[in-house]
Amino acid sequence: MxxxxxxxxxxxxxxxxxxxxxxxxxxxxxxxxxxxxxxxxxxxxxxxxxxxxxxxxxxxxxxxxxxxxxxxxxxxxxxxxxxxxxxxxxxxxxxxxxxxxxxxxxxxxxxxxxxxxxxxxxxxxxxxxxxxxIGQDFSQKLTPKTMPSVSGYTTHVHNVPKGHGGGDIFDWTETRPGTYFITIGDVMGKGLQAKFYAFSFYGYIRSTIHTMLGATDSPAELVAGVNKALVNDTTMEDTFASLLLIRWEPERNTITYANAGHCRPILVSERGAEVITYSDIVLGLTPDAEFKDTSIVMKPGTALVAYTDGVTEQVTKSDVLLGEEGVVDVIQKAYGHADPLDAMATGILDVSKQQEFSDDVLIFWLQRLTAIDRQTPRWFSPFRDVAKGS
The missing domain is CATH 3.40.50.2300 (Response regulator)
Known part of the structure; x- marks a missing residue:
């Protein structure tokens, strides 16, 4: 046609x-x-x-x-x-x-x-x-300019839109001293239309968190609130999105998250990498969807890696998608590098059919430092936006 x-x-x-x-x-x-x-x-x-x-x-x-x-x-x-x-x-x-x-x-x-x-x-x-x-303008608005600076932790963000981009979302907010909410989402669709919906969805998330925080700080309950608002808004009819909402409390060294159909995050340490298996349904399907909180204790040297489907859907030289197993392998090899996201990007492209990403790619790396890590200076590539805790 x-x-x-x-x-x-x-x-x-x-x-x-x-x-x-x-x-x-x-x-x-x-x-x-x-x-x-x-x-x-x-x-x-x-x-x-x-x-x-x-x-x-x-x-x-x-x-x-x-x-x-x-x-x-x-x-x-x-x-x-x-x-x-x-x-x-x-x-x-x-x-x-x-x-x-x-x-x-x-x-x-x-x-x-x-x-x-x-x-x-x-x-x-x-x-x-x-x-x-327009897509670049939206991408800039959908990505924070800075990251939390937290003693004992380091954070890395890689956000590279493809062309005018799609519906990837990343945001963070400090809801009270020492407590951070991190949002990683993906509005289904490609191109500028997905970017418009992502911007609206971004507004839902921020307003829901600020409105409901007086009553709850449960990521699962906040995600349920976002879902209900999304389903009941006729202007967002037939809009579906995945969302990973993380509550990070560095003083307690804990992460609590709710996952609404998003790519499953991965925990990595010197002992290896594992997929955090629990995930609920995507947002926008039913107003009564229920979501579950999952808590993790961040041990020294452990990193949490979250990402969007532009990573798993990268086509390899074998003409198959990189997939979750491929991501786990790349993360394990990147662990220990001074700049893990640069190592991840290089590792992904090394096995890719094309030497560039075929879709939007967003990766978030949150790592608790060991005593040795705190004494070791780190360098960062200009490959993507990065913020590092002290």
Whole structure:
């Protein structure tokens, strides 16, 4: 199915059918006999380009183009005039109204197709640049600029959006002195739409935590509150998300978390790595979903590693997904490096089919230091945003 659509407005039946046939080989084409019919079609779906005759019954091309310019959803749509009028006044009038091209009849159909392709390509480049700019802006807003600085612990974050990104979320907040809530989530979907939903979802999480903290600090109950708000909001209908909500209490050396269908976190130490197996259903399925708190004591040298599915879904040289087992292997090899996330990224790409990540990648590494670690200086690569506790 063609990616881009064109609306042809032409009262001459033979020419209209010819244009529909030739352009229909590359684009989704709809046709109208006059401006009034064209406006009705515009109300149903906005095309990527409009080709219109000038002289037509009921509503001519100039009136149609003026109506297109008045609508917010079509104001930027490229517009080509086809006309038998060769006088300079008509051409100037078309140019003054913002027409992108002005082709005089009779014309070479291949020349018209070439101009159409050029305008569509310009639209494609502009839209890609706009999407990437908006996506980058959202990615920056969805990622904190700093990390907690906590004696005896070190934190590392690797967040690399792919293109204009998807729905990965990372956030932290200190709810009371010495208690931190860390949020890692993924709104299902790709591209800019997922990023918009991720931004809304991010708002749900923050508002729910701040609203409910007076009554509970249970990650499971907070996740249930986020889920209920998500399900009951009609603007987020059919939006599903995974969420890992962690309560970190460094003075007690404990982590308590609730996992709503997110990639299962991994504990790693010098003794090896293990997957924390418990996980509940994703958010957005049912308002009455229940979630469970799981607590872990962080022993010296132990690290908790959480990540999004861009890591597990990386395709390896064997044409299979890296998967959870592959992630465990990479984490074990990265453990002990001064910069474990740089080592992880290198390890993943070493076994990947392509030497770049194919999707958004977000990894969080939280490690309790040993007495020796505290005396050993660490360096950090500019590969990703990193904050380190003292």
């Amino acid at each position: 063609a990616e881009y659509s064109i609306l042809i407005v032409e009262d001459e039946r033979t020419l209209r059918r010819l244009l529909e046939y030739r352009l229909g080989k590359e684009y989704n084409v709809r046709t109208a006999e006059n401006g009034i019919e064209a406006l009705e079609l515009l109300s149903e779906e906005v095309p990527d380009l409009i080709i219109s005759d000038v002289m037509m019954p009921k509503m001519d091309g100039f009136a149609l183009q003026a109506a297109v310019q008045e609508r917010q959803d079509t104001k930027a749509t490229p517009f080509i005039f086809l006309t038998a009028k060769v006088d300079e006044d008509s051409r100037k009038k078309g140019q003054m109204t913002g027409v992108d091209d002005y082709i005089t009849k009779p014309f070479d159909i291949d020349q018209l197709i070439s101009r159409v392709n050029r305008l569509i390509e310009r639209t494609k480049v502009f839209q890609t640049q706009l999407d990437e700019k």
